[in-house]
Amino acid sequence: MSKIDDVRVNLGERSYTVRVGRGLIDRAGAEIAPLLRRPRVAVVSEETVAAAQLARFRAGLEGGGVAMEALILPPGEATKSWRHLEQVVEWLIAQKVERGDMVVALGGGVIGDLVGFAASVLRRGVRFVQVPTSLLAQVDSSVGGKTGINSPLGKNLVGAFHQPSLVLCDIDALDTLPGRDFLAGYGEVVKYGLLGDAAFFDWLDANAPAMAAGDKDLRQEAVRHAVRMKADLVERDETEQGDRALLNLGHTFGHALEAATGYSDRLLHGEGVAIGCLLAFDLSARLGLCAQEAPERVAEHLARMGMKRRFADIPGDLPGRDGLIALMAQDKKVQDGAMRFILARGIGEAFVTGEVPRAALERLLDEALA
Numbered sequence: 001m002s003k004i005d006d007v008r009v010n011l012g013e014r015s016y017t018v019r020v021g022r023g024l025i026d027r028a029g030a031e032i033a034p035l036l037r038r039p040r041v042a043v044v045s046e047e048t049v050a051a052a053q054l055a056r057f058r059a060g061l062e063g064g065g066v067a068m069e070a071l072i073l074p075p076g077e078a079t080k081s082w083r084h085l086e087q088v089v090e091w092l093i094a095q096k097v098e099r100g101d102m103v104v105a106l107g108g109g110v111i112g113d114l115v116g117f118a119a120s121v122l123r124r125g126v127r128f129v130q131v132p133t134s135l136l137a138q139v140d141s142s143v144g145g146k147t148g149i150n151s152p153l154g155k156n157l158v159g160a161f162h163q164p165s166l167v168l169c170d171i172d173a174l175d176t177l178p179g180r181d182f183l184a185g186y187g188e189v190v191k192y193g194l195l196g197d198a199a200f201f202d203w204l205d206a207n208a209p210a211m212a213a214g215d216k217d218l219r220q221e222a223v224r225h226a227v228r229m230k231a232d233l234v235e236r237d238e239t240e241q242g243d244r245a246l247l248n249l250g251h252t253f254g255h256a257l258e259a260a261t262g263y264s265d266r267l268l269h270g271e272g273v274a275i276g277c278l279l280a281f282d283l284s285a286r287l288g289l290c291a292q293e294a295p296e297r298v299a300e301h302l303a304r305m306g307m308k309r310r311f312a313d314i315p316g317d318l319p320g321r322d323g324l325i326a327l328m329a330q331d332k333k334v335q336d337g338a339m340r341f342i343l344a345r346g347i348g349e350a351f352v353t354g355e356v357p358r359a360a361l362e363r364l365l366d367e368a369l370a
């Protein structure tokens with residue numbers, strides 16, 4: 001058996017382990033069974049992931065003596081909706097999932113966020129296991145307990161904090177992930193270096209091309225490192241009263257762009273995050289908070305990885321500057337009606353601030369839209 005990295009998320013009675021390694025789906029039953037009161041689970045996934053990974057997951061469960069029923073939803077961001085939340089909750093009720101039972105989210109961040117939220121409201125809260133199958137879900141969305149759905153007015157505006165009981169990050173699952181989705185997930189990976197770990201950014205600068213090309217040891221190391229960084233922030237600030245907001249680097253811009261593009265495949269979440277991170281560094285340099293060299297390095301890195309980094313890389317029309325600012329004003333970091341941003345003093349040195357003059361924001365967006 002190849003090496004498994006265990007990252008513990010210490011949150012008192014809500015503590016859990018994130019297991020990172022190869023082959024975890026193939027032995028899902030053995031991994032999950034110790035948590036079960038009876039040997040069955042309710043699995044929610046989506047069509048693309050089910051085609052690629054469900055047979056493996058079912059065999060893995062059965063190998064450990066665990067039976068399953070599955071609900072398969074449509075893929076894509078639009079599934080994080082009221083309609084599909086109702087569908088999941090009603091299906092779980094019809095399956096007679098009890099308070100002591102376990103729900104499993106098998107998929108990317110869309111399924112993890114939706115199913116985690118359904119689990120948080122079902123019978124006032126049932127336990128769930130995250131089996132993240134996208135890079136983004138492995139490094140970010142499966143850890144930390146943020147669950148929810150989108151509103152047409154903004155991303156993740158309806159949701160709950162509900163921590164999983166176990167997270168299984170199977171690096172082999174990434175074999176079937178399309179390249180565009182791998183790079184979108186990489187947007188969240190590089191975010192960790194940018195927000196708080198310049199040495200990790202340097203490591204990514206050297207290793208990310210090989211990682212994207214398929215090197216599994218590098219993938220495992222990147223996932224482990226990112227999960228450890230996220231666990232540290234979540235342990236310090238579970239419900240985002242302070243430092244956890246650093247994980248939102250790039251998201252004030254990115255979420256507005258996702259809403260503006262109708263949560264469609266014009267822009268994936270991680271793509272919006274990458275564009276948003278570059279904007280945050282650009283704004284930081286314009287405000288004299290960091291050297292101009294910092295956004296230049298970020299732009300060069302994203303370009304070398306073949307990632308979207310400008311508004312012009314998003315197909316179709318975008319709203320004007322004021323329309324984008326109106327969408328940004330729905331951000332959950334808004335306090336007393338004022339927007340707050342994650343800016344940076346350099347690579348790896350992000351901080352939260354409410355002090356961004358409106359004129360600077362307008363100039364930034366005008367130039368980005370030109």
Ligand SMILES: NC(=O)c1ccc[n+]([C@@H]2O[C@H](COP(=O)([O-])OP(=O)(O)OC[C@H]3O[C@@H](n4cnc5c(N)ncnc54)[C@H](O)[C@@H]3O)[C@@H](O)[C@H]2O)c1
Pocket residue numbers: 046048049052053075076077080107108109110111113133134135136137140141142143144145146147155156173174175176177178181184185188268269270
């Ligand atoms: N809760 C959090 O802390 C948190 C953190 C970051 C992002 N998010 C949310 O996560 C979502 C984005 O997650 P995502 O990028 O995983 O999107 P996703 O769930 O839509 O998955 C991306 C694409 O990859 C496909 N896919 C996933 N795993 C696959 C596999 N192994 N093989 C083949 N195809 C596979 C999916 O079908 C989909 O088309 C957004 O809604 C975002 O808001 C939440």
Ligand SMILES: O=C(O)C(=O)C[C@@H](O)[C@H](O)[C@H](O)COP(=O)(O)O
Pocket residue numbers: 140144146155156188240244245247248251332
């Ligand atoms: O876990 C967090 O905290 C994050 O901010 C991680 C983000 O990558 C993620 O996209 C999160 O869902 C955004 O949170 P939101 O509160 O801005 O909706």
Ligand SMILES: [Zn+2]
Pocket residue numbers: 140188251269273
């Ligand atoms: Zn994100």
